[in-house]
Amino acid sequence: MLKKLQTEFYQDVLNPDQAHNYLSSGNFSGSDLIKIYHNNYFSNLTGALSSTYSCVKRLVGDDFFLMLATQFIRANASKTANLVDYGEGFCGFIEQHEQCQGLPYLADVAKFERFYERCYFSINDKFLMQSQYPIIKIWQLDENSEQLDFNAAGIYLKISKKGGKVVVERLTKQEYDHEQNN
Structure with missing residues (x-):
């Protein structure tokens, strides 16, 4: 009832x-x-x-x-x-x-923002993501930004927390693969 x-x-x-x-x-x-x-x-x-x-x-x-x-x-x-x-x-x-x-990049931007926030509110989480788009540059866009090159190579990221701050690191493909296995 x-x-x-x-x-x-x-x-x-x-x-x-x-x-x-x-x-x-x-x-x-x-x-x-x-x-x-x-x-x-x-x-x-x-x-x-x-x-x-x-x-x-x-x-x-x-x-x-x-x-x-x-x-x-x-x-x-x-x-x-x-x-x-x-x-x-x-x-x-x-x-x-x-x-x-x-x-097509919008879903990856949303994924990055979700990982960033989850990391901010967590104690020791880390998130890995890859995208074919320049997610960091898109995330940092403002009205004075120059036009982005969407044909650039893919990006590999590690989003983690160090000393109470969220840190976004660009990784190589090899570093990304290594992080995924740890």
Whole structure:
């Protein structure tokens, strides 16, 4: 019974216009009350995604990012109360999203940002990634940046924590392979 109520409540938060009437008397309908939860839920998760994927947001713009975030949130429920944990599958979502196909590097940028944040909040994690795109240069882009060469060779990265700071190191293919085996 409780599980059913929780499931219905969650669905109502995602779709507040179709909410059940939880209170039969009072000044607010069930839909009005659910909209409060809906707005907070989407606002908090959108904020978490914006924080983690700030470069992705900068690259695609606020409106496009909000559209991506809203679609991702509708398809991917938060599984913990910790907002830092939210957004694990966002890079895969971007990679599969039809409107992101013209930005093939975007999923790798998202993956890098996720690894960077996970490393920041961990004690001794390290993450390895490879990309065919100049991820570090893309991540550091601003309005004064020069045009990037996307035909450059692939990049191998190690993202780790040293002395309380996140460190991003460029690796050779051999160093990358060695790190993967350790």
